[in-house]
Amino acid sequence: MSDTSRPSRYTRTAISLHWIIALIILAGFSLGLYMHDLPLSPQKLKYYSWHKWIGITIFLLAVLRVAWRLAHPAPALPATMSLWQRKAAVVSHGLLYVLILVIPITGWLYSSASGVKVVYLGLVPLPDLVSANKPLAAALKLVHKTLNFTLAAIVVMHAAAALKHHLIDRDDVLVRMLPFVKSRSR
């Protein structure tokens, strides 16, 4: 490693946060897709509560993650990447950070506007961000859904790009974010 300010790998903390958040987002996203059109039942109410707890958890971890990222620069992109690819990487990573912070807040706003308080883990009542308002709730539902599908689309591109780096470019872009694996020698 010649440049000490740009490590060759993400830190263990960054790697852990990346994969933990990814798994929780997958759970929250799948649950949201599954639960939203279920007929009303005690199970559905449970799923909604769990979904909200998941969202708040993602938000808290995302705050940690962004703070960590600001304090610990990411490894440099391989020199072989073209300018548009670098730009695409920077933009998509930026959008991912923004979305994992903003999407939970839109869910919280949607819950508040629907007149349902968010009680984190059934223990911590969170303040209502807005007062109950049906048209606002309908708008926020659409915003929450749209941002989630936007996130899903970017995640698919993100994963596809990582696989392309690994399988076609054969660089260490994927490996440096994998836990328990040593980077390929440069």
Place this chain on the structure above:
Amino acid sequence: MNPYDRTTMTGKGALLRSCLTLFPALLIAHSAPAAQLVPEKSEIRFVAKQMNVPVDGVFKKFKADINFNGGAPETGKAQLTADVASFDMGLPDVEAEVKRPAWFDSAKFPAATFVSNGVKALGGNKYEVAGKLTIKGISRDITVPFTLTPQSGGNGLAEGAFTIKRLDYRIGEGTWSDTDTVANEVQVRFKLQLTGLATK
């Protein structure tokens, strides 16, 4: 003493006496006139807990027949009737569900009623009313504490809260009887703006 016997007597003294006797009798008869409910300033609200999330709603339509005299609270009477289908939580799918047979079964049991059978003064503006609460055709005896704050012009605000167990009234049957999701305890809070209350 029957004042009507006196009126059959002749003479001014007898008439005066009978008036004097009749007057308190009229006062007593009027001591607890029916108070009028001001619905737009009154509210029957309930708070249920769903996964520890307080969810509240109101009955938009209800009426109350109340006779109450602060000077003789024990003579007070109250009968309240809420139209269960007027249930409003701001959550249309929940409202639709709650009208169904597993919950209020509002088609079969359109009204929830409370009929008092005794009022006790607890000192100050505090009182306690005992009575029968009937929801979904099931009656239970309950006691409800309330405060009655007198206002000018014979107006008064009655406020109170009590907690019922929803399963006592078979509200939320079948899978909904799971109290881990929707708690058994439901708090009912009421605020009744009354006019035409008798004063002492």
